Amino acid sequence: MLKRRKRSILAGSALLAWAAFAPAVMAERIGDAERGAEIYRKCAACHMVGAQAKNRIGPHLNGIFGRKAAALDGFRYSDAMRRAGADGLIWELDKLDAYLENPKALVTGTRMSFAGIRSLDDRHDVLAYLRTFSDKPRDIPEASPTAVAHEVALAPEVLAMAGDRDYGEYLSSECLTCHRKDGSDRGIPAITGWRNEDFVVAMHAYRQKLRPHPVMQMMAGRLSDEEIAALAAYFAALE
Amino acid sequence: MTLNRRDFVTTTIGLAASLAAPMVMAAGKPRVVVIGGGAGGATAARHLAEASKGALDVTLVEPTRKYYTCFFSNLYLGGFQEFAALGHTYGKLAADFGVNVVHDWAVGIDRDAKTVSLAGGGTLPYDRLILSPGIDFVDGAVPGWDITAQNAMPHAYKAGSQTQLLKAQIEAMPAGGVYAMIAPPNPFRCPPGPYERISMVAHRLKQINPTAKILIVDPKEKFSKQALFEDGWMRHYGGMVERVGPDFGAANTSVDPAAMTVDIDGEVTKVDVCNVIPAQKAGRICETAGITDGNWVPVNPHTMQARADENIHVLGDASAQGDMPKSGFSANSQAKVAVMAVRGALTDSRVFPAKYSNTCWSLLGTDDGVKVGAAYEATDEKIASVESFISQTGEDAALRKQTYEESLGWYAGITADMFG
CATH class of the missing domain: 3.50.50.60 (FAD/NAD(P)-binding domain)
Incomplete structure (x- = not known):
């Protein structure tokens, strides 16, 4: 246990180092399913698992691994989740991990009002637990090569970066070809009035190709940390 | 409300006395004339006027009172769009952003005197000219x-x-x-x-x-x-x-x-x-101005300035810029770089490195949309593609439907960006 605690603390600071050490941990197994069952209690109020599981406030999570986002019949997903599913978001290990870490980073506009689980270990333990509710848990890779290549959490200095609004205004002109400045959604989601942090993590998630949309992956892919901060500052301030 | 040309001249003279120009301009506010009110020109006029907050005099010369977008006109042929939905007017550019909209043909450009002559007989002086005339046929x-x-x-x-x-x-x-x-x-x-x-x-x-x-x-x-x-x-x-x-x-x-x-x-x-x-070539005003090389106008990739005349920026289909396709999206993207460059040259606003992008959606059938796109940067030689993507065959119906809906969103977005 002591070892685990220490690892958690390490994990906390390793978020800053983009989880550089994590591959070795993941290669062994996803995490501790028993401990995950404990942590899952906070999820269980909305998400059922197991033989009697059905959709409640959230969809049931049996067989979640490898399933397309928003794919269960009979559950009313948010528009944002349905869009992510159509764009090609598949609940693979790394996507689930990113979603658990910060739901909004992966799917802005998700109905899951959950702050996220900061601890890498805790997330992996929950995922190990969820994995036991898959049809063929054996077929799920213990750690796919991409499983820990990404980390949504950003270094505090990246998150805290003060954006250059003038630069953001210029850069935004590219966004506004498709996204409407008045914040309406006519087939392309609104991006005005987001919290600064939500905007920044979302753009980084596109840049890392965690979020599925090819246009956005391309647009975000060539933005620097400073440019993302500049855009966030501009859009956050739009009326 | 659309100002007519006489109003525009009066306004310019009236304001010249009261507003300090950011740069030394003996005759008052720097004047930008934009020829062509499509995806390049309307975007440029709107953003120049909006961003400069009155520091620039912006005149848009466009012969038609109602502009029909080429993009999405195929969807009208297929029965997916009403013809009326393709039409856009310039009322908001004039009323909301203060663009002087002149419905006339630009028939000549005197590059030494820096004036544009109109079919109706008038002459418009400019400090910078933005040409976005689209195509003519060979x-x-x-x-x-x-x-x-x-x-x-x-x-x-x-x-x-x-x-x-x-x-x-x-x-x-x-x-x-x-x-x-x-x-x-x-x-x-x-x-x-x-x-x-x-x-x-x-x-x-x-x-x-x-x-x-x-x-x-x-x-x-x-x-x-x-x-x-x-x-x-x-x-x-x-x-x-x-x-x-x-x-x-x-x-x-x-x-x-x-x-x-x-x-x-x-x-x-x-x-x-x-x-x-x-086969196509740049709108003939470019030839008249003597800035074409072959069928198109070579431009500086960093600013969209014509290689032959730094006081003229050429946008969209008429320009020869490198890797970008001739599209409404490209013209809109290029307009924003030109706006930044023109504002930088005529006012004290900041200039940033040019970024360009393009996406072209196409509809194959009901709810079956596909897209292709790329991001670009300026090198000294050309606008160069740096990353691209394209829809794949065999995509599922949900994605194709979403791509189509996204194209509708884009149409709403770009037309709002162009016409306010």
Whole structure:
């Protein structure tokens, strides 16, 4: 246990180092399913698992691994989740991990009002637990090569970066070809009035190709940390 | 409210006394004239006026009072868009952003005096000129066809009455008749455009005239999104579409508008509709201004300034800039770089490195949308593609539907960006 605690603390600071050490941990197994069952209690109020599981406030999570986002019949997903599913978001290990870490980073506009689980270990333990509710848990890779290549959490200095609004205004002109400045959604989601942090993590998630949309992956892919901060500052301030 | 030219002159003189110009301009506020109110010009005029907050005098010269977008005009042919929905007016540019909108033809540019002359007789002085005139057709590109034949054989490649005419002709085809398209050689406006049009014509004919045939006479070996289009034609309109490429003499094609025949390398075919999309060149005002090289205007990739004249920025289809396709999206993207450059030159606003992007959506059939796009950066030689993507064949129906809905969102977005 002591070892685990220490690892958690390490994990906390390793978020800053983009989880550089994590591959070795993941290669062994996803995490501790028993401990995950404990942590899952906070999820269980909305998400059922197991033989009697059905959709409640959230969809049931049996067989979640490898399933397309928003794919269960009979559950009313948010528009944002349905869009992510159509764009090609598949609940693979790394996507689930990113979603658990910060739901909004992966799917802005998700109905899951959950702050996220900061601890890498805790997330992996929950995922190990969820994995036991898959049809063929054996077929799920213990750690796919991409499983820990990404980390949504950003270094505090990246998150805290003060954006250059003038630069953001210029850069935004590219966004506004498709996204409407008045914040309406006519087939392309609104991006005005987001919290600064939500905007920044979302753009980084596109840049890392965690979020599925090819246009956005391309647009975000060539933005620097400073440019993302500049855009966030501009859009956050739009009326 | 649209200011007429006389009002504009009065206003300029009136304001000149009261407003300090950010740069030394003896005659008052720096003047920017924009020629052409499409995806490049309307975007440029709107953003120049909006961002400079009155520090620049912005005049937009556009002959038509209602502008019909070329993009999405194919969807009208297919029955997916109302014609009226393609039309946009300039009222908000004038009322909300203070652009002086002049409905006239620009017929001459005096680069030494820095003035634009108008068909109506007026003259507009400028400190910077933005040219976004779109395309004209190369004379003699399709033997037998010239612009006087456009009623018998419409091009419908400048949206408006030509688009309506083509749709009427398609809908009046006899049962089992032939629609022929003479496709243009590269480079031309909207690379997927002719092929999206084929999809839309096929969609309409399948509804009203299912035994009709579509013949594409194409001088090019290959075309944009070819695999996606051919897959879509097979799935939706199997057997209806035939394409004759250069291997079968398509590059040696002439037409006879009186007889309604197409002659492909000596083989004459009678057709019912003939949609001739000729080879293209920059709008002729560019030639008049003496800034073209061949058919297009070479530009500085960092600023969109004409290589031949740094006081003139050339946007969109008319420019030769490198890797970007000639599209409304590209013109809109280029306009923003030009706006930044012009504001930097004429006011004290900051200048940032140019960034460009483009995405072209095409509709293959009901709820079956695809897209292709790229991001670009400026090098000294050209606007260079740095990353790209394209839809894949075999994508599921949900994604294709979403791509179509996304294109509707883009249309709403770009037209709001252009016209306010």
